[in-house]
Every structure is written in structure tokens, then in C-alpha cells.
Amino acid sequence: MMGGQGLNQGDEEGRGHEHGASRWSVIAAYAGVVAVTQLLWVTFTPITTDASELWGVSIDAVGWLSLVFPLVYVLLSIPFGFASDRSFRGVLTWGAGLTVAGALIRVVPGYEYALAGQFIIAVGQPLVLGAVNKMAVLYAAPPKRPIAIAAGTASLFVGIMISNVTVPFLLEWGGMPAVLWTQAIMGAAACLALLVTLRKPPLYEGATTDVEPAPALRTLRALWSQQWVRLFSLLLFAGFGIFITLATWLEVLADAIGYDSVQVGTGLGLMTAAGIIGAAVLPDFAMHGNRARNVLVLSLAVSAVLLVFLAAGMPAWLFMTLLALAGLLLLADLPIVLSFAEAKAEPRTAGAVTGLLLLFGNLGGIVLSLLVQLLLDERVLAIGALAVVTVVILPFALLFPGKSEPHK
Numbered sequence: 001m002m003g004g005q006g007l008n009q010g011d012e013e014g015r016g017h018e019h020g021a022s023r024w025s026v027i028a029a030y031a032g033v034v035a036v037t038q039l040l041w042v043t044f045t046p047i048t049t050d051a052s053e054l055w056g057v058s059i060d061a062v063g064w065l066s067l068v069f070p071l072v073y074v075l076l077s078i079p080f081g082f083a084s085d086r087s088f089r090g091v092l093t094w095g096a097g098l099t100v101a102g103a104l105i106r107v108v109p110g111y112e113y114a115l116a117g118q119f120i121i122a123v124g125q126p127l128v129l130g131a132v133n134k135m136a137v138l139y140a141a142p143p144k145r146p147i148a149i150a151a152g153t154a155s156l157f158v159g160i161m162i163s164n165v166t167v168p169f170l171l172e173w174g175g176m177p178a179v180l181w182t183q184a185i186m187g188a189a190a191c192l193a194l195l196v197t198l199r200k201p202p203l204y205e206g207a208t209t210d211v212e213p214a215p216a217l218r219t220l221r222a223l224w225s226q227q228w229v230r231l232f233s234l235l236l237f238a239g240f241g242i243f244i245t246l247a248t249w250l251e252v253l254a255d256a257i258g259y260d261s262v263q264v265g266t267g268l269g270l271m272t273a274a275g276i277i278g279a280a281v282l283p284d285f286a287m288h289g290n291r292a293r294n295v296l297v298l299s300l301a302v303s304a305v306l307l308v309f310l311a312a313g314m315p316a317w318l319f320m321t322l323l324a325l326a327g328l329l330l331l332a333d334l335p336i337v338l339s340f341a342e343a344k345a346e347p348r349t350a351g352a353v354t355g356l357l358l359l360f361g362n363l364g365g366i367v368l369s370l371l372v373q374l375l376l377d378e379r380v381l382a383i384g385a386l387a388v389v390t391v392v393i394l395p396f397a398l399l400f401p402g403k404s405e406p407h408k
Contacts, residue, residue, distance in 0.1 A: 023139045027148050029197040030128075030135050031155035032190040033096055037125045038159030040103055040183060041069045044114075046164050047171050047179075054176055055111035062111075065118045070244075070362045072122040073129075077362070078220065080126040081355020084134050085348060089198050091127050092135075096191035098124030103184040107177065114180075126355065129156075133342045133354040138202035146283045146339040153335040154279035161272050219352055228344055229353065231399055232337050233360040235296060238393040239333035241364020242303050243275070245386060246326075248369050249376070256379050257313040267323040274324040275331030282332035283339050289402060292336050296397040299329035300390050307387040311380050334361065340401065 044051050044065045051062045084091045098120050106117030132152040140148035163183075170179045223229050251264040259267075286292035306322040314322075337357065345353040368386060375382035 023141075023203050026139045026194075026197045026200070027135065027151055029190070029194040030092070030131070031151045033092075033099065033128055033194045034132070034152055035155040035159035035162070036183075036187045036190045037099060037121065037128050038156050039163040040099070040106075040118075040121050040187060041125070042066060042160050042163045043106075043167060043179065043183060046167050050171060051114075051176070055114075057111050065114060068115075068118055069122045069125060070366050072119070073126050073362045074359060074366065076123065077126045077130055077355040077359040078352070079355075081130045081351040081353070081358075082219070083127070084131045084351030084355070088131060088134050088138060088202075088351070091351075092131055092198060093195060095124045095127030095131070096194050099128065100184075100188050100191045103180075103187040107180045107184055109176075126358070129358060130351055130355045133338055133345075133350040136342055137347050137350050138204055141204075145342055146287050146335070149339045149342060150280050150283040150335045153338065154276050154331075156334075157272055157276045157279060157331055161269070161276065164269070164272075219349060220356070223345075223349065223353060223356060228401070229341075229356065231396060232341055232357055234393065234396055235400070236334065236337055236357055236361040237364035237367075238389065239296070239299060239330050239337075239364075240361035241368040242300075242386065242390060243271075243327070243330045244365030245368040245372055246271075248365075249372050249382075252376060253310060253372075253379060253383060254319075257310070259316075259319065263316065263319075267320055270320055271323040271327030272331075273327070275327035278328035278330075278332035279335050282329075283335040286332070286336045287339060292340060293397065293400040293402060295329060295336060296333055296400050297394065299326070299333050300394040300397055302326050302329055304387055304390045304394070307383050307390065311383040311387075344401075 044062055048059055048062045051065075052059045055062075080091065102117040102120035102122075102124065104117075105120060106114050132149055135152060136145040136148035166182075167179055170182055247268060250268060254264050254267075282295055286295050302322065302325050306326050309318065309322060338354065341353050341357060342350060368389065371385055371389075372382045375385055
């Protein structure tokens, strides 16, 4: 911690023991809002055709209801990360408020209101997601911070899974109003819980200082000059990007080897479910010895094997097994990298570092998805390009630090 600018370690530990219950209540409420942002993001993904017919718009137009999120995230993640370092609770309050406002706007009938609501939620999303490391620094004891970060990141995939499972049934039961009102109520409840818990002060004030913050551009240059920041950014670009690309294009890529939409949907469900387990369990395991390095290397190696078999063909049991194993490892990469970043970065730049790393994760999803889309007419070439990227990045995973060392 920064000497002379906050509580010392002994004082922090004392406050942590004194206020342990509120610490986990904030983390749980934060995880709930993170899940809601993803729930709202993928609302229309499983019902694209139905929504297109209901609103009388093209399928591409419905696609923009989801595509607006990564595009807005890339633009806003870094400035909102700096904002989180300056006013953590203020940023989260704004993020929660925009999330609820956007969800409520969507309940007004019509595509234009759905798009407006999605845009507002998309602006709020980086305010929420970029706070994951700062939340851990302020509300979790140092040994528990990987668990706190894992809770915040695993909830990303919980929200996606809940939305994909429930939305088709809600649409069949009560039409689009049932979908949008149910999600708006869930969002309002989660955001209210977060706002209530945030009324309690942070447990570890050593992460907050009264020192005038350095200009954002200077801080960003200083961060990017550090080799570990560039390495972590590259690994998230690959790991998170591969997952997003497979989730986007797997149905098209697997069609030629005999898998229909039901089988692909089942495989993606297994991949996401395994990823939730991996993101929740593996980060704490990986904070010792060379385990983190091994998990990152294995995640890319398994992805490369999956891509080779996807191009050549494989039996259904292997298809499902490789998807589940890839999800288990790839989705654990995010909280592992963020946990190591929290340990290496200065606490007062936790938000900026998180924003920068998540920027590259989302950018990987956009770039690799567009690369595959451009090559879809040549399916094997599209898969091969993705495999080449995976193999090229793999040696960099061997450079990942062997153990977590706190910032001094």
C-alpha cells in the first residue's frame, strides 16, 4: 500500500475483521448487477428471428441490439476506468442508474425504444464492469481479493446463461412484454441492492488517497510502459476474443461437419456452464506457484485442438467435451489475469488498469469475430486463421509470472 496515504496494513486488517459482513454483501450485490448487465446485453440473441418479425425490422437491425455493447465498451472503458479510481461509489451509482433506466426504456413497445434502451445500458456497462478490481481492493481482505474478482467475473457468464435459458420461454409465455418487464424488474432489484450496500464505507481505505491524481494520458502512458500490462492485454485479447468468436460463429462453423442448431446450442450451454465453474474456482487455485501460467497455456492449447477438430470433423462426444474444457479454461483466464493485475498495480490505478485490460478483451472479440466473418465463405480458412492466432499467442502465455506478487 502507499505509505503515508492511507491506513497501514495492520489498521486495514482490523477494519476488515470489524466489518467483514458488509464486505461480502457489497461483493455479492456488485456481482448481481454485473450479471444483470450481461442478462440485458444478450436479451435478443436467442430470439433474433422472433424479434425481427415482431418489430418488422431486419435481422441485422436486431443484431445491433447486441453489437452496440462491445462497440461502446471499447470507446468508454479506459475513461470510465479512470473515473472509477477517482469516485468508485459515484461511478457504480451512475452505472446502476443507467442500467435500470435503459431496462425501463426497453419496455416501451417498438424497436427504436429497444435500441435506445440498449445504448443506455451499454454506456452504463463499463461503469459497472470496470470497477471489479477496485471493488476487490476496497472491500476484500488482500488474501480474499482473487475470490472477490472471481465472483465479479463469473457473474458475467451467469447473466448470459440465465438470459439465454429464460428469454425463449418468457417470449412464448407472455410475448415481448413478459421478457422486457421481467428483466427490468430483475435489474431494478439488483441495482437497488447495490446502492443500499454501497452506503457503507470501504473497509480498506489505503486504496483511496487525497493526492491529486495524475493526468489520465500520463497515467495511461505509464501503465502501458510496463511489460506486464502489455502482456496481460495481449493474453486477454486472445483468450476472451476466442470465446466470444466461438460463441458468435460456432453454429455456422459446425454446420459443415454435421451439427445442427440444437447440438450447437447444447455445446455452447456446456461451454458457458463449465466457464462459470472455471471462473469461480480456478483463480484462487491459480494464485500459487506456476498454476496461473499453466492454466493460461492449457486454455490456448485446448482451443487450438478444438479448432483443428472443428475444421476436420469429430464425433459428438468429443465436440461436447472439447467445448466444455475450452469454456472451463478460457473463461477462467479473465479473472486470473485481473487478479494478478490487482496484485501488481498500484491501488490508486486499479480502475484504469481494469479498464485497459477489459478494453483489450472486448477488442479481441470484435477483431477475431470480424476476421472469421470475412472468411466465412471459406470455412476451413476461417477456422485456420483463428487457430493461427491462438498458436502465435500461446508462447506469450509462457511469460506469465509464476506467482502473484503484491505491489510494493
